[in-house]
Amino acid sequence: MSAPLVEAIGVGKRFGSTVALADARLTVVPGESHALVGRNGAGKSTLVSLLTGLQAPDGGEIRFGGEPAPPLADRDAWRARVACVYQRSTIVPDLTVGENLFINRQPLAGFGRISWKRLRAEGRELLDQWGVEVDVDARAGDLAVEDRQLVEIARALSYGARFIILDEPTAQLDNNEIERLFARMRALQESGVTFLFISHHLQEVYEVCQTVTVLRDARWIITAPVADLPRAALVEAMTGEATALGEGVTESRVGPDVPVRLAVSGLSGDAFTDVSLAVRRGEVLGLAGSSASGKIELAESLVGLRTPSGGSAVLDGEALPFGDVRRALDAGVGCVPRDRHHEGLVPELSVGENSAMTIAGRLGKYGVIAPSRLRAHAERAIADLDIRTEGPGQPVNALSGGNQQKVVMARALATDPRLLVLINPTAGVDVKSKEALLAVVDRIRAGGTSVIIISDELDDLRPCDRVLVMRHGSIADEFPAGWHDHDLVASIEGVTRD
Known part of the structure; x- marks a missing residue:
């Protein structure tokens, strides 16, 4: 088995009297799509904040490639290791795709002026490298949701990060858009990109992920290959009990004589x-x-x-x-x-x-x-x-x-x-x-x-x-x-x- 790309080892986090995480664990190996699932309040968002360096754990350790995570203040070091594409886009809609790719780090032409020619050229090169088929001069707010997400991923990859967290990436996509996103994820995996995939849509976990980790009540519950964990067992791990979700109505309860x-x-x-x-x-x-x-x-x-x-x-x-x-x-x-x-x-x-x-x-x-x-x-x-x-x-x-x-x-x-x-x-x-x-x-x-x-x-x-x-x-x-x-x-x- 590959050495871990990312590890959370016994991490804990409290906010006052609230325990947000207690002895949580996560091990992600290179090149996989690893699902992180759990009910709202299970601790997923807190774990993501620790994995992205927005907060420090109160206990335990975050490691990248076997090495301790960088200090929180070293944002460049964090950006070179991990990025998160959130459900709420961080793309600035009134800027172009190229401007979003190089926001706060635009190539300069001298005397502090932005080199728009280099920005466009380097933007096109970056998009081509990762197979993102959008116009570098397009207004970002005019892009489809899936294209905005891919621009965010390309921006993260340009910093050197090869570990991308996707937080509810399909929440605003229809079935065709979801399939296209998953196809891009698979292509990026083949190029050496690793994903942590967070979703409430469990069928997507089975479609695109190889491994799943479940959190419940701020604690680690299980990590297992997706293929070895039936849906009913996954739901039970998330909830602590069997669920009736998925059982449908077998026949109409409304007769033709009802007004x-x-x-x-x-x-x-x-x-x-x-x-x-x-x-x-x-x-x-x-x-x-x-x-x-x-x-x-x-x-x-x-x-x-x-x-x-x-x-x-x-x-x-x-x-x-x-x-x-x-x-x-x-x-x-x-x-x-x-x-x-x-x-x-x-x-x-x-x-x-x-x-x-x-x-x-x-x-x-x-x-x-x-x-x-x-x-x-x-x-x-x-x-x-x-x-x-x-x-x-x-x-x-x-x-x-x-x-x-x-x-x-x-x-x-x-x-x-x-x-x-x-x-x-x-x-x-x-x-x-x-x-x-x-x-x-x-x-x-x-x-x-x-x-x-x-x-x-x-x-x-x-x-x-x-x-x-x-x-x-x-x-x-x-x-x-x-x-x-x-x-x-x-x-x-x-x-x-x-």
């Missing part, structure tokens, strides 16, 4: 054309498709975020008010948007304030929110969704990703919606939080709420009574409950089924 709640007829917009569908009272409908299928745009039209160019949507006999979120809320539509960080939360506000944002007018008179009513509402939401927080007053940005998503769900449910639209509802959350969020769907549909789930995750679609697949802006296929993964994926990809 239609939402009727969409001939709806057209920027990315979809002539879409017609119906959702019955208490039905859970899934919408699947690639990022270019139009499914997101259709969903955002139903919740008031977009204005379609034609067609209609009627909820319980009343026309939906397009292009007006406030009126859509008043009409009985709730929404969990696709990106909790940019669309779902106000990070500086508290858990209580975020959970009550849609009903602020009900919590006091004359535009003034009564603190006691806000607190009572927040405490009910915290209990109903099992939000792990210090209390209603805690800033929402201090919560784990799974608990932040529960706050977004609480806000959507606060209005007691008749139709709840969930867009990528479990993106970036751990296995147990996924279970909890999908359990909410079962609970509210039993009370008569209709639900539309738009997701790239098959597990998100398993609670659905049926799933519609969109391609090129139109509904291309329908799958009743009990569908098989390979059939649904084939339809999403446009592959003809026998």
Whole structure:
């Protein structure tokens, strides 16, 4: 077996009375893709901060190639050993690709002036060396997400680092984009690059990684070859218990005699054309498709975020008010948007304030929110969704990703919606939080709420009574409950089924 490229040996880290890591271990050998998995709060982010030199461990040791890690102040030495491509891009969108590649180290032409000719030439050489097919003069903000990630990887490799940490790299990618990213990862591995791959999508671990390390409750649990660890055993290692995630509905729970709640007829917009569908009272409908299928745009039209160019949507006999979120809320539509960080939360506000944002007018008179009513509402939401927080007053940005998503769900449910639209509802959350969020769907549909789930995750679609697949802006296929993964994926990809 190869000598370790990177080791974390018995590392620990505390923040006050909170134990973030206790005797954690990690051994990564050259040329592999090594998965690091665990629930939110397991210690993954803390371990990454130690591996990248952002913090020093309180105990234990970080080693690179058998040698102790450099001092924290020696940033050049750290950059030559390791880099992290975070879920939130560090690319500066208004700069060109070349400017991003050499940010703070631009080649100079004399008298402190930047040599733009050398910058472009060296940028092209760097991109060609690592097979990144983007224009060095392109504005970075205009690149696709996967291309921005590859630019970040190329920038890291230019410092000499051959150990790259990928933190939830597929969170904003569709299936085709994910496959292209994985193909680049494999090519880079063959060129001597080693990856630490962090993801909540366990199927990706099996697709692209050779070894997996599991953290739970700030401790190392297991390191094993991926091929030797069945999915059920991996989930159990992450959670400490067996999980029901992945078990789907075998047949529809909504009969044809149940009244239609939402009727969409001939709806057209920027990315979809002539879409017609119906959702019955208490039905859970899934919408699947690639990022270019139009499914997101259709969903955002139903919740008031977009204005379609034609067609209609009627909820319980009343026309939906397009292009007006406030009126859509008043009409009985709730929404969990696709990106909790940019669309779902106000990070500086508290858990209580975020959970009550849609009903602020009900919590006091004359535009003034009564603190006691806000607190009572927040405490009910915290209990109903099992939000792990210090209390209603805690800033929402201090919560784990799974608990932040529960706050977004609480806000959507606060209005007691008749139709709840969930867009990528479990993106970036751990296995147990996924279970909890999908359990909410079962609970509210039993009370008569209709639900539309738009997701790239098959597990998100398993609670659905049926799933519609969109391609090129139109509904291309329908799958009743009990569908098989390979059939649904084939339809999403446009592959003809026998």
